Amino acid sequence: MKREATAAQTCLQLQSQYPSKVALPNTTEYIYENSEYWNVLNSLSPACIVNPSSADDVSAFVKTFTGAEIPFAVRGGGHMTALDSNNINSTGILISADNLTSLALSDDKQTLSVGPGNRWVDVYQYLSPYGIAVPGGRIGIVGVPGLLLGGGMSYFSGQYGFSSTSVKAYEVVLANGEIVTATANNSFSDLHWALKGGGNSFGIVTRFDLQTHPAPYTYIGMNAYNPLEISQWLDAIYNFATYGQTEYPEAAVIPFSNYIPNLSPVPVPTTIVFYDSKTPLGGVNATALQNFSAPRLTPLTSTYVKRDMYAWSQELDPASSALKGDRQRFHALTAFNSPDTVQTIHNTFMAVAEQMISIVTGVEAALAIMPVSKNWVEQSNAGAGDPMGLDESKAPYIFVEQSLTWGLPVDDATIENFVTVVNQQLNAVLDAKGLKSSFLYLNDADGGQPVFQGYKPENVAKLKAIREKYDPKRIYTDLMPGGWKVADVES
Ligand SMILES: Cc1cc2nc3c(=O)[nH]c(=O)nc-3n(C[C@H](O)[C@H](O)[C@H](O)COP(=O)(O)OP(=O)(O)OC[C@H]3O[C@@H](n4cnc5c(N)ncnc54)[C@H](O)[C@@H]3O)c2cc1C
The missing domain is CATH 3.30.465.10 (Uridine Diphospho-n-acetylenolpyruvylglucosamine Reductase; domain 3)
Incomplete structure (x- = not known):
């Protein structure tokens, strides 16, 4: 209670000092800022929300919070799903980056x-x-x-x-x-x-x-496939990780399998396919993407065309935004690529999902099985490298993002239980086969996952x-x- 009072008092002081940069509870701006979260469970109602418009403002706010020992959080786009990662409750103050848009x-x-x-x-x-x-x-x-x-x-x-x-x-x-x-x-x-x-x-x-x-000639689109062809689709992922992106680094895919029981009783394999062509027409029938294209794997629907990232955002963002503000959970897993890896991950996850969450109201489970090729890791490690320090000799990796969306608090425990059970099974089976990596991708991790413990x-x-x-x-x-x-x- 004392901490809340201190935070609230500091908010009032800041508001008199920076009237246009401090939003107090129950104001329109505060309500907007406190709801700018992908995961509604991160709308934590801080004591107030500050909106710096320069680095100097950020510095002044940080000094104030430090001096008064007020806990705080900082939030950019608000898409990190892990609980408490990007907001704070009424004992503290949120720094929103919304006015730092240079x-x-x-x-x-x-x-x-x-x-x-x-x-x-x-x-x-x-x-x-x-x-x-x-x-x-x-x-x-x-x-x-x-x-x-x-x-x-x-x-x-x-x-x-x-x-x-x-x-x-x-x-x-x-x-x-x-x-x-x-x-x-x-x-x-x-x-x-x-x-x-x-x-x-x-x-x-x-x-x-x-x-x-x-990047004047980028091609991108989303392909959805026949659920009966999941096995070929999984092979295509393995092949892309090992050969496709190694031979053609300008190609990329995000393969994900969508289990939405309201729409389909079985998971639907889908892939975003991308090609950064060096010539105007090079993305048409690009060799690197052949395993994801007709005649090898014929999409039921495809939106793959030449366009830039802005045009692509205009296609994808509205549909994705529909999920914003629901109850959301991410969970990360990393494995070494092999034909068995991708099949095991997909089949284990979906079998448990069909058993445990099919009746959860509004549930959507997306399993992204993302190739991280050797050249990707080499590029990241060049020069000083980065803190993640992935091992080139163990690449390609498969980064798995388990993403769950659901509607009601009453189902929180079922989701929690599902995440626990499915990951126990995934870890056990991958471990037993020597396919599990200890690396966890920070941006897709769940609260409590030991991210840095997996860095070098x-x-x-x-x-x-x-x-x-x-x-x-x-x-x-x-x-x-x-x-x-x-x-x-x-x-
Ligand atoms: C729909 C969706 C699609 C995604 N697609 C991708 C993708 O294509 N590639 C990918 O790599 N990841 C992807 N992610 C994961 C994404 O990278 C993370 O959620 C990331 O944290 C989002 O950035 P943000 O600014 O929105 O995060 P926020 O939630 O605002 O912040 C994330 C973390 O960064 C900290 N932070 C924010 N701003 C600052 C700052 N200025 N200085 C210091 N710390 C700060 C916060 O305190 C918080 O801990 C996706 C996530 C979602 C929900």
């Missing part, structure tokens, strides 16, 4: 500077006239900062690695309020490295400078030292508790 392209068009209040669709709209791209989210509605701080899986990752590989500079508000710019070559190069997948333990990023890439141990030690150097008082660990904290990993 976008600027350098004169030579090599660098795009992006404020953390942007979503990827804003970035793609801005870049659309130029025929260039940055390796960002594969769907427009996702926020820029969370995706980049957790690594970032992009359609361009076969060519350029995780999205964070393309971050040339981060402008960061450190725990003491100092504003610094971290690049790979300046005196903050350790911080630059840590932010390429180390999450939110190091500072609040107020600008990302991204390397752009030419020497990288975790390095991350911990960097955190200690820039935030000795543990402001971004203890006072800003949401999200995965590298300090929580036991030595």
Whole structure:
């Protein structure tokens, strides 16, 4: 109670100081900001919500919270599903990035500077006239900062690695309020490295400078297949991970199987297929995508055409947005690629889903089985590499994202039980076959999953030292508790 009173009092003080930048409970702006969450369970009703419009504002707010010992959270696009990762209850204050929406392209068009209040669709709209791209989210509605701080899986990752590989500079508000710019070559190069997948333990990023890439002829669309052809579809995933993206790094796929009992009693295999062609017509019948295309695997429906990421966002975002604000759960798993891996993961997950959640109201279970090829890992590890430090010799990997959406609180326990049971089975069977990797992709992880424990141990030690150097008082660990904290990993 005392903490709530302190937070509320600080909110009133801040409001008199920054009237247009502080939203108090029950105001229209507060209600809007508190509902900007993919997972409704993260609408936690903080004491107030501050909307900085510059790095200086962020610095001032952080200093105030630190001085008054008020817990706080920071939120970009609000798409992280893990509970409490991006908001805080009424004992604390939320920093929203919604007014940090700068976008600027350098004169030579090599660098795009992006404020953390942007979503990827804003970035793609801005870049659309130029025929260039940055390796960002594969769907427009996702926020820029969370995706980049957790690594970032992009359609361009076969060519350029995780999205964070393309971050040339981060402008960061450190725990003491100092504003610094971290690049790979300046005196903050350790911080630059840590932010390429180390999450939110190091500072609040107020600008990302991204390397752009030419991409005038991208092709993209969604293919849905006959459920009777699931086995061939799973083989296509295996082949793409091992051969397709290795030979053709400009190709990408997101294969996912959708189990929506209201629409179909069986899972429907679906794939987003992407090709960054180097010639105007190169995406037509692209060899890299043949296993996902007729005549090998004939889609029942396909929207694959030449268009840029902005046009793609306009197709995909409205349908995806329909799920925003439902009850959501993600759970991550990583395995080594083999024909058995993909079949085992799919068949185990769906068998348990059909048994345990078919009667959950409004349930949608999507199982994304995502190839991470050797060249993807090599690109990410080039130079200083990133904190994730995936082992090239063990690639290709399969990143699995289990995504659950449901409607009613009464079903929370059933979902919880399902996630526990299905993952016990998946882990046991993959472990027994020597197919399980301990890596967990931060951006798709569930609250409580041991993300940093799956990073390379020497990288975790390095991350911990960097955190200690820039935030000795543990402001971004203890006072800003949401999200995965590298300090929580036991030595
Ligand atoms: C529909 C959907 C599609 C997705 N597609 C992809 C995809 O294609 N590729 C992929 O890699 N991932 C994808 N993800 C996962 C996504 O990358 C993560 O959810 C990511 O965290 C979202 O970024 P955000 O800014 O919206 O996150 P938020 O929820 O706003 O924040 C996530 C974390 O980052 C911290 N944070 C936010 N802003 C800052 C900042 N400025 N400085 C420091 N810390 C900050 C927050 O405190 C929080 O812990 C998807 C998720 C969803 C729900």
